[in-house]
Each structure stands twice: as structure tokens, then as C-alpha cells.
Amino acid sequence: MLGAIIGDTAGSVYEFDNIKTTDFPFFSNRSNYTDDSLMSFAVADWLLHDSNHTHAALEATMVRIAQEYPCPIGGYGGSFYRWLFSGRERKPYNSWGNGSAMRVSAVGWAFDTLDETLRVAEISASITHNHPEGIKGAQATAAAIFLARAGKTKDEIKAYIEENFGYDLHRTCDEIRPYYQFEENCQGTVPEAIIAFLDSNNFENAIRLAISLGGDSDTLACITGGIAEAFYKEIPEEIVKQMWQKLPDDFRQILQKMKKAWGYPLGDF
Secondary structure, X not given: OHHHHHHHXXXXXXXXXXXXXXXXXXXXXXXXXXXXXXXXHHHHHHHHHOOOOOHHHHHHHHHHHHHHOOOOOOOOOHXXXXXXXXXXXXXXXXXXXXHHHHOOOOHHHHOOOHHHHHHHHHHHHHOOOOOHHHHHHHHHHHHHHHHHHOOOOHHHHHHHHHHHHOOOOOOOHHHHOOOOOOOOEHHHOHHHHHHHHHHOOOHHHXXXXXXXXXXXXHHHHHHHHHHHHHHHOOOOHHHHHHHHHHOOHHHHHHHHHHHHHHOOOOOOO
């Protein structure tokens, strides 16, 4: 979960100013969390407080956090913004956008079985992103986190995702980078984010690879970071400290509650 927030924050300054290299300042004075992190915390808070995993409770939590915490950087996509703030009855709008995948990381930490992880990932997506591709993106991301937590190898994670979700993971970041452009859909974001994890050799390298692809860099790195954290089991201490300082107290408390409720490996904070 924190890995996703770190990825979002590191990628925030490059979303509309892409950098096609891994050689860049990891955090700068302008780096901050975006809507990706806000909705990730909303999903986490929902999981902590609604054991029935209802859309009504998720909607209330997403709207509350969006109202209480304006995005420091960037903003919501147009359809999701209208869903949040129009004041009309909120209904799913058949989206296949990558918002379903970028907010799902807490689901990958909350459950003891893959079946339950997939079931709740679908619920978290379908409140807005009820298109099959939107659901698939969320489920693939949550499954990768769950499998990484469970100690599966990269080859095992890759095989599962390809077999069950049909994503082509037989590419490398070096092959993708030259032609990759901004993509807002799951099918053009989630496979590339997973490949950045598969190509990496540690947590920081995974984030750098995701951002180096260009495109929707904060969302790419958010998805990659959630998986990389679960797989590598640790994040460099200095990166965690810098991220912790950027977070409001309410979000720090959500992470602490995840640690207490699920055994989430937050460390001594």
C-alpha cells in the first residue's frame, strides 16, 4: 500500500512532463501524492470499516476523502470527477480507465485467499469501472500483490497474470519505452506497470522503470509500487521517511490500522 503511494508521489511531477530515463531525482520539492493516493486510501479505509464490502460504504468513503482532501497535484478524470461531485445519483459508468487499478492496492493486503482478493477487487472497481477491462485491471493488480505477498516468484506471478487475464507480459521496459505514450485505460497501463515490476531488481528500481516508460507516470508507478513493495518486502528507509512527512495524519492512521488489522508490514511508525 505505501509502495503504491510512493510510486504515485514519485511519478507525480512527470505525468505531464515525461522523462524517458531512470536517472532522475526520486523526490523533488514539487513531488506530492495525487488522486491515485487519495482513492487508494479511500479503498483501504473502506476495507477497514465495512466487513460486508458494500458499494454504499465505499461510495461514502470515496466522496468523503475527495471532499476533505483536495488533490495537491493533478486531478480526477472527467467522468470520475462528475461521479464524485455532481450531486446526482451515482452509478457505474462502464469505464475501462486505469483508475480501478491504481486504487486497489489495499485489497491485495487485506485477505488470506486469492479468491477473496479477486472478489473484493471486482467490487472496488465496479462501483465506477464496471466495464470488463476496468474490473480485469483491478483484479490483475490485486492478484499480483497477493501472489507477491505469498512468496511467489516473478515467473509464477507472470504466468498467473498472463493465463488468467490475457495480458502480454513477454516484453521489456526497453522495448516498450521508445513508443509508449499516455494511456488512461487499464489495458494500456496495467501490463506495462507489471512489466516494470518484473524487470526490476529492487523497489526503487521498479519505480524508476515505471516512470521511465512515460505516459501516465504517476498511475504506472502507483501500480508498480504496490506490487514491488509486496515482492521485495522492504522500501529504502529514507524514501519511507520522506513519504511519511508528506502524508496527512489521517492517512498515516489508516496505514497504522492496516498494520494492526492485517499485519501490514509498516515498520516502526
